[in-house]
Amino acid sequence: MGSGKTTVANLFADLGVTIIDADIxxxxxxxxxxxxxxxxxxxxxxxxxxxxxxxxxxxxxxxxxxxxxxxxxxxxxxxxxxxxxxxxxxxxxxSPYAMMVVPLLFENGLECLVNHTLVIDIGKAVQIRRTIDRDHVSQAQVINIIDSQISREQRLAKADDVINNEGDVESLKSQILALHNNYLKLSEKAQ
Known part of the structure; x- marks a missing residue:
C-alpha cells in the first residue's frame, strides 16, 4: 500500500509486458x-x-x-x-512474461501462482504519507492496515527481487529496465 505498485506496473507495461492487476x-x-x-x-x-x-x-x-x-x-x-x-x-x-500486481501476495498465499516475486519497497513513514495523501484517510487507519500485513522485513525476505521506490523516476526506470531484461532471459529459459 502506497509503495508505487501501479507506477511500477505502468512502466513495465510501457515495455510491452502484460499486466494483470488484482486491484482492478x-x-x-x-x-x-x-x-x-x-x-x-x-x-x-x-x-x-x-x-x-x-x-x-x-x-x-x-x-x-x-x-x-x-x-x-x-x-x-x-x-x-x-x-x-x-x-x-x-x-x-x-507477452513473453506477464506481471501480476497483487497487494498482499504473501499474506494471502498467492505466491504459489507465480514463478518469481518482485516487491516494491519503501519505508513505513513514506508509505504512510503517500497513502494518506492518495486516499485521504487518517494516519490511524493507514497504520491499522499496515499492521494487519506481514512486516516489511518478512516481505523482503520472501522476495526474489526488490525495487526501492524512494528515489527519483530515473532510478526507478533504471531498476525496471534491468529487471525486465532479466525476466526476458528467465522467460526464454522457461520455454
Whole structure:
C-alpha cells in the first residue's frame, strides 16, 4: 500500500509486458450487478452501497480493518473469484512474461501462482504519507492496515527481487529496465 505498485506496473507495461492487476479484478468482482456485490450486501446490508449502487469502499475498509472476523469473511468470499480471474488473464497473456500486481501476495498465499516475486519497497513513514495523501484517510487507519500485513522485513525476505521506490523516476526506470531484461532471459529459459 502506497509503495508505487501501479507506477511500477505502468512502466513495465510501457515495455510491452502484460499486466494483470488484482486491484482492478477486485473492483470487477464487486461491480454493480455482480454476485460478489450481491453477497456483500446480503452480509453487511444495503448501507454498504453508495447512492449510485456501487460499493462504498471506504465504509467496507473501515469495517474489515476494524474487525478481523469480517476481513476473513470478505477474503473467503472474494479471493476465489479474484484468483480465478488472475489465472485466466495470465493464461491469455501475449507477452513473453506477464506481471501480476497483487497487494498482499504473501499474506494471502498467492505466491504459489507465480514463478518469481518482485516487491516494491519503501519505508513505513513514506508509505504512510503517500497513502494518506492518495486516499485521504487518517494516519490511524493507514497504520491499522499496515499492521494487519506481514512486516516489511518478512516481505523482503520472501522476495526474489526488490525495487526501492524512494528515489527519483530515473532510478526507478533504471531498476525496471534491468529487471525486465532479466525476466526476458528467465522467460526464454522457461520455454
Amino acid at each position: 479484478i477486485a473492483r470487477e468482482v464487486v461491480a454493480p450487478g455482480s454476485v460478489g456485490l450481491q453477497q456483500l450486501v446480503e452480509h453487511f446490508g444495503s448501507e454498504m452501497l453508495n447512492a449510485d449502487g456501487t460499493l462504498n469502499r471506504a465504509k467496507l475498509r473501515q469495517i474489515v480493518f476494524a474487525e478481523t472476523a469480517q476481513r476473513l469473511w470478505l477474503n473467503q468470499l472474494l479471493h476465489p473469484m479474484i484468483r480465478q480471474r488472475l489465472l485466466a488473464q495470465a493464461k491469455a497473456a501475449a
